[in-house]
Amino acid sequence: MSKSAQGGPPFRDFCLQNKITTRIISYSTISKFSNSYRVYHKTIFMSNHTNKGEEETDRDDFEFLDLTLRPSKWGEYIGQENIKRNLQILLDAAKERNHPPEHLLFYGPPGLGKTTLAHLIAKESNTQMKTTSGPAIERVGDLASILTNLSPGDILFIDEIHRLNKNIEEVLYPAMESRVLDIIIGKGPSARTIQLELPKFTLVGATTRISMLSSPLRSRFSGGVFRLEFYNNDEIIEIIKRSSKILGIQMDDNAAKAIGERSRFTPRTANYLLKRVRDYAQVHKKDLNQKLVEEALELLGVDRMGLNSSDISIIRTIADKFAGGPVGLNTLAASLAEEESTIAEFNEPYLLQIGFIERTPRGRILTHVGYKHLGVESPKKERLF
Ligand code: ADE
Numbered sequence: 452m453s454k455s456a457q458g459g460p461p462f463r464d465f466c467l468q469n470k471i472t473t474r475i476i477s478y479s480t481i482s483k484f485s486n487s488y489r490v491y492h493k494t495i496f497m498s499n500h501t502n503k504g505e506e507e508t509d510r511d512d513f514e515f516l517d518l519t520l521r522p523s524k525w526g527e528y529i530g531q532e533n534i535k536r537n538l539q540i541l542l543d544a545a546k547e548r549n550h551p552p553e554h555l556l557f558y559g560p561p562g563l564g565k566t567t568l569a570h571l572i573a574k575e576s577n578t579q580m581k582t583t584s585g586p587a588i589e590r591v592g593d594l595a596s597i598l599t600n601l602s603p604g605d606i607l608f609i610d611e612i613h614r615l616n617k618n619i620e621e622v623l624y625p626a627m628e629s630r631v632l633d634i635i636i637g638k639g640p641s642a643r644t645i646q647l648e649l650p651k652f653t654l655v656g657a658t659t660r661i662s663m664l665s666s667p668l669r670s671r672f673s674g675g676v677f678r679l680e681f682y683n684n685d686e687i688i689e690i691i692k693r694s695s696k697i698l699g700i701q702m703d704d705n706a707a708k709a710i711g712e713r714s715r716f717t718p719r720t721a722n723y724l725l726k727r728v729r730d731y732a733q734v735h736k737k738d739l740n741q742k743l744v745e746e747a748l749e750l751l752g753v754d755r756m757g758l759n760s761s762d763i764s765i766i767r768t769i770a771d772k773f774a775g776g777p778v779g780l781n782t783l784a785a786s787l788a789e790e791e792s793t794i795a796e797f798n799e800p801y802l803l804q805i806g807f808i809e810r811t812p813r814g815r816i817l818t819h820v821g822y823k824h825l826g827v828e829s830p831k832k833e834r835l836f
Pocket of ligand 1: 530
């Protein structure tokens with residue numbers, strides 16, 4: 452804590468509690484009635500600032516996407532061509548104006564490369580990226596600590612941004628729009644509003660649930676809101692080949708194709724399956740070919756369409772317990788003893804993409820193709836919705 456953090460005991464306590472290390476150059480009372488202070492702050496000392504979000508994201512990376520496989524240059528990033536083209540214009544223009552890029556939001560199913568894009572943006576802008584996540588920011592003080600510890604030009608990446616609570620969102624609005632942080636300190640008649648000036652920064656948000664983001668927050672991503680699409684087969688195979696080269700895995704085209712077909716059009720899944728297949732070949736001391744991929748992935752419980760046991764339970768439950776639907780997400784989740792968010796974020800996007808289920812105003816229904824995959828005759832229902 453800087454000795455020069457002034458502003459009276461409540462402010463000093465707030466800074467200490469929230470690890471805000473802000474040098475206040477001057478402060479003044481704006482209005483005696485509102486008891487507001489404007490605090491011009493200059494130097495931020497980040498040193499050992501960590502937060503739960505960083506740890507969580509790092510753990511996820513190790514579980515699902517080996518850092519060595521993550522593209523570290525634009526040229527290595529396969530797919531999402533339209534987003535890359537738009538981002539390159541945005542970044543080049545910002546660089547020419549010598550200004551940080553405007554705030555960006557990425558959304559789409561997990562594992563499609565939202566975090567990787569954020570890393571590439573930081574690299575392209577030649578700045579640091581600080582990472583946190585919506586659920587890690589529990590109190591306004593957590594956000595204040597993160598924002599006041601940014602250096603000019605930093606990228607602040609907030610994963611799962613839809614899980615920020617409303618009070619925190621409201622503090623974020625002025626920070627995004629005007630680079631100020633309004634904090635109320637204390638309660639009742641002695642409450643004070645403190646306004647801190649923040650360094651120029653770019654917020655990059657990522658979410659798997661865009662519909663859960665409030666529209667005021669969504670509208671503040673002035674640089675753009677980008678939806679990441681599932682990858683096509685060729686792109687997934689290219690990613691598998693790139694990853695096997697990095698990991699030193701020898702395999703033929705048919706093996707890469709067999710992994711690709713079970714990868715749910717998702718790079719993270721493709722890399723995960725590749726690593727499991729490599730383990731299987733190593734333990735059995737066999738060559739990595741199509742037959743071995745099929746054996747290894749069957750043992751892992753991944754079927755030829757890339758469905759796992761939880762996807763199968765979902766479609767089987769819609770067929771058996773709800774006569775093919777429609778069934779609401781909450782009823783389906785209760786029946787499976789599963790979290791609604793898990794179904795909505797992890798299972799549904801792929802089941803919708805391959806046309807096994809459809810979303811209707813009255814709930815989810817299992818399609819003919821879904822029935823066919825289960826090997827069950829589809830009931831010939833009149834479609835009224
Ligand atoms: N690994 C994970 N995602 C990738 C991508 N989009 N391009 C190349 N390698 C990747």
